[in-house]
Amino acid sequence: MLKNIYMTSVDDIISKLLFNSRFVCTSRKIRALCTATKLTFMKQPMLLRLQAPINVVGDIHGQFSDLLRVFELAGFPPDTNFLFLGDFVDRGPQSLQVITLLFALKTRYPENVYLLRGNHESLSVNHRYGFYGECKLRYGNHRGHRIWKAFNRAFDCLPIAAVIDNNIFCIHGGLSPRLRRIDQIDKIKRPTRVPKSGIMCDFLWADPCPDIQGWRKNEHRNVSYEFGPDCVIDFLNKFGFRLVVRAHQAVDS
Numbered sequence: 001m002l003k004n005i006y007m008t009s010v011d012d013i014i015s016k017l018l019f020n021s022r023f024v025c026t027s028r029k030i031r032a033l034c035t036a037t038k039l040t041f042m043k044q045p046m047l048l049r050l051q052a053p054i055n056v057v058g059d060i061h062g063q064f065s066d067l068l069r070v071f072e073l074a075g076f077p078p079d080t081n082f083l084f085l086g087d088f089v090d091r092g093p094q095s096l097q098v099i100t101l102l103f104a105l106k107t108r109y110p111e112n113v114y115l116l117r118g119n120h121e122s123l124s125v126n127h128r129y130g131f132y133g134e135c136k137l138r139y140g141n142h143r144g145h146r147i148w149k150a151f152n153r154a155f156d157c158l159p160i161a162a163v164i165d166n167n168i169f170c171i172h173g174g175l176s177p178r179l180r181r182i183d184q185i186d187k188i189k190r191p192t193r194v195p196k197s198g199i200m201c202d203f204l205w206a207d208p209c210p211d212i213q214g215w216r217k218n219e220h221r222n223v224s225y226e227f228g229p230d231c232v233i234d235f236l237n238k239f240g241f242r243l244v245v246r247a248h249q250a251v252d253s
């Protein structure tokens with residue numbers, strides 16, 4: 001019974017966001033959604049094992065109209081499956097709409113919509129780059145602070161990697177020199193903040209660099225590494241994957 005009432009309210013959030021231009025959702029409902037989504041993340045592993053067909057989507061960064069366009073082009077869940085590679089919030093103007101819709105879809109269709117953690121799904125980062133300000137602007141200082149904290153408690157439970165059809169390895173940022181065995185990923189305990197070094201940090205922050213060999217300090221970001229094509233080849237051979245898919249950097253189309 002309780003579950004039905006709750007799902008009705010999630011459906012309500014989804015249809016409001018998809019079909020109304022005005023964003024209306026009480027801070028209490030948003031916090032309840034964050035708690036439900038956090039529990040959904042915790043029921044699934046840190047390394048997701050997914051099957052094709054699935055659409056893989058990179059950084060949304062608060063661009064709500066782009067997110068809607070993705071759904072219009074690819075189809076809507078649950079008829080179409082999605083893996084989002086993180087960086088849902090910050091930079092763009094509508095982080096709240098983006099993350100609320102994605103959380104509602106995740107809660108409503110947990111086996112059709114998957115979210116990975118990006119480096120912006122981190123309290124210290126999204127305090128600085130827009131999300132915190134947007135929460136306070138829309139909900140006022142007190143309520144805004146509370147929903148921002150609630151979102152970040154859920155972010156601390158996001159998975160950090162996915163494998164599609166045992167072949168395609170997906171992360172937000174990049175590979176890690178610390179990864180020796182694939183089961184190290186599932187051993188990372190949640191909830192967790194993003195550490196300043198190690199596997200989780202590299203998955204969320206690292207960048208590939210076509211001109212180098214091996215690993216070097218990532219001077220652009222002041223955290224994690226850049227890695228050469230040889231690191232990708234070694235990784236694929238070692239773990240038996242065929243492709244690495246990542247986001248984290250804009251590419252000209």
Ligand SMILES: [Mn+2]
Nearest residue numbers: 087118119248
């Ligand atoms: Mn990023």
